Amino acid sequence: MKRIRICYFNAWADRHETAEAYLARLPALDLRARVANPKDTSLLRKARLDCDWYGENLRCFAAMSTADIEVAGAFSCGPAGILEYAQSASNAGVESWFLCMGHQPQTLGAVAGRVFGALRQARVRTLFYAFDEASRAMPCFRDIAPHLDVLIHDESPLDPAAAAALRPDCVRVHRSWVANFLPFSVPFNEEPEKKILFLGSQLGLTPHRQRQIEFLKKRFKDRFVPSTDHSVGIADRGSLNRLKVGLCPEGRKFTTAAMSATHTDRPFWSGCLGLVPVSENSTAGNRLEELAAAELILRYPHGDLNALAQCCERALETPTEERRRIYEHFNRHETIGTVAAAAIAAHANAVPIAPARRSQPGEAGGEGFSAGV
Numbered sequence: 001m002k003r004i005r006i007c008y009f010n011a012w013a014d015r016h017e018t019a020e021a022y023l024a025r026l027p028a029l030d031l032r033a034r035v036a037n038p039k040d041t042s043l044l045r046k047a048r049l050d051c052d053w054y055g056e057n058l059r060c061f062a063a064m065s066t067a068d069i070e071v072a073g074a075f076s077c078g079p080a081g082i083l084e085y086a087q088s089a090s091n092a093g094v095e096s097w098f099l100c101m102g103h104q105p106q107t108l109g110a111v112a113g114r115v116f117g118a119l120r121q122a123r124v125r126t127l128f129y130a131f132d133e134a135s136r137a138m139p140c141f142r143d144i145a146p147h148l149d150v151l152i153h154d155e156s157p158l159d160p161a162a163a164a165a166l167r168p169d170c171v172r173v174h175r176s177w178v179a180n181f182l183p184f185s186v187p188f189n190e191e192p193e194k195k196i197l198f199l200g201s202q203l204g205l206t207p208h209r210q211r212q213i214e215f216l217k218k219r220f221k222d223r224f225v226p227s228t229d230h231s232v233g234i235a236d237r238g239s240l241n242r243l244k245v246g247l248c249p250e251g252r253k254f255t256t257a258a259m260s261a262t263h264t265d266r267p268f269w270s271g272c273l274g275l276v277p278v279s280e281n282s283t284a285g286n287r288l289e290e291l292a293a294a295e296l297i298l299r300y301p302h303g304d305l306n307a308l309a310q311c312c313e314r315a316l317e318t319p320t321e322e323r324r325r326i327y328e329h330f331n332r333h334e335t336i337g338t339v340a341a342a343a344i345a346a347h348a349n350a351v352p353i354a355p356a357r358r359s360q361p362g363e364a365g366g367e368g369f370s371a372g373v
Contacts, residue, residue: 002068002348005092007075007085008058009100011107012051016081016088019062019074026055052234054101056180060337061099063182068345079108082115086122096122097149097344101129101336103138113143125149125347127340131177133258135162145170150343154262171347176261176288178339179268183331186237188274188324192244194316197275198226199248199266208303209249215305216247220312237269244323245315246270247278260284267297271330274323276315280308296326 012034013022031047032038062074072094077085089096098119105112105128119126127150128134135141135158145151145165152173157163166172196216200209205228216224225243232240240246248266260282267277267288277297281287291297298315300307332338 001070002345003070003072003094004344005073005075005089005094005096006061006064006071007077007096007098008061009078009082009098009104010054010058010076011078011104012054013076013078014080016075016077016084019058019076022076023055023059026052049231049233053180053231054104056234057101057336060180060182060335061340064337064341064344066338066341066345068348069341082119086119086124089122089124096124098124098126099129099340100126102131103134105144106138106140108140110140112140113147116144116147120147127344128152129336129340130154133159133256135159136258141165149347150340152339152343155258156261157258171343173339173343173346174261175339176263177265177268178334178336179265179272179330181237181269181272181331181335183272183335183338186241186273188327189241190320192242192274195223195225195243196220196245196247196278196312196316197240197243197270198224198228199232199246199269200226200228212249212305212308215308216312219309223316232269237273240269240275241273243275244318245278245312246273246275247312249280254282254287255284257284261286261289263287267291268330268334271296271326271334274327276318276323276326278308278311278315294329295322296329 007016008019012029012031029051031044031051035043035047037043058074058076062071064071073092075085085098105116108115116126126144126148128144128148130138130151130153133155134153135155141159141162142165145162146167148166148170150171150173151166152175154174154176156174198213198216200213213226213228217226246267246269248264248270254260254262261284263279267279270277279288279297279299280302281292281299282302288297288299292299298311300311
């Protein structure tokens with residue numbers, strides 16, 4: 001078993017500290033200085049939801065455990081704490097990994113590539129779990145690509161020029177978003193209410209989705225429970241297991257060719273909670289094909305309201321043993337800790353990082369820590 005030490009990079013964090021210490025102070029973090037208008041209560045609530053979501057990622061990574069990987073120490077840092085983590089890595093005694101998600105590397109701006117290069121110089125390995133079209137839409141992607149050991153991405157294919165910047169030994173995993181859940185942290189509910197939870201968001205409340213909501217309200221009346229706020233709070237997610245069906249609409253960007261085989265993380269939330277996930281397919285029609293073929297999610301054609309209703313009716317009648325099969329699968333295979341641990345294990349046989357060496361002035365890539373961070 002490989003013992004590793006991890007540090008999760010989170011733009012909501014600041015100094016380098018243990019995962020336990022950061023998670024303990026997370027609920028009391030004052031976010032007013034981190035938003036454009038601290039008097040805007042709606043904006044502050046969105047910030048709180050986002051901050052907690054990224055904090056939950058840390059909890060999941062800290063708890064990673066497989067037959068091949070054991071986390072011997074877990075830490076957190078924001079931009080201000082990267083240097084301290086890199087300096088501590090040389091004395092760790094175990095392999096060190098730097099984990100980041102979404103478009104958060106872009107918070108480092110123009111120096112992102114130099115920062116990731118400095119981490120590599122310190123013999124720290126890097127895993128990037130990318131969302132959306134990071135290789136196309138995140139400006140710093142090509143700068144950090146040469147320093148990545150693992151790239152998990154939901155766009156396919158990657159931008160050719162960006163893909164060419166990756167090292168040959170970089171482990172690449174094409175995987176749609178999954179749930180930031182601790183596996184089996186929410187118990188299976190044997191007798192949930194026969195109701196449909198609509199897991200939408202304010203950002204994605206398009207006319208198309210509004211039509212779906214109005215249609216479902218008329219069709220299912222009090223059996224339909226819409227949630228169209230920005231998101232569901234981390235502390236509140238567990239209570240959703242009282243419902244039987246999770247309707248998770250199409251993502252905003254996912255009609256593009258590179259994103260047609262992916263989805264938001266909402267169906268994975270549903271599965272981990274024991275709800276039956278119902279999802280609209282993309283315009284391309286090939287999203288989450290394996291899960292649909294295995295009847296682990298139920299899908300209906302884009303924009304077909306009658307098919308949507310039939311899918312929901314079928315989900316409401318799903319037998320308990322079938323729901324349990326869905327719950328077991330999603331908790332065992334569709335959470336970020338499980339996916340990341342498997343990718344790190346896959347990298348175990350890659351060529352070891354060469355001993356750190358200071359580049360000479362003017363040499364390509366020659367930024368030390370003081371210049372790079």
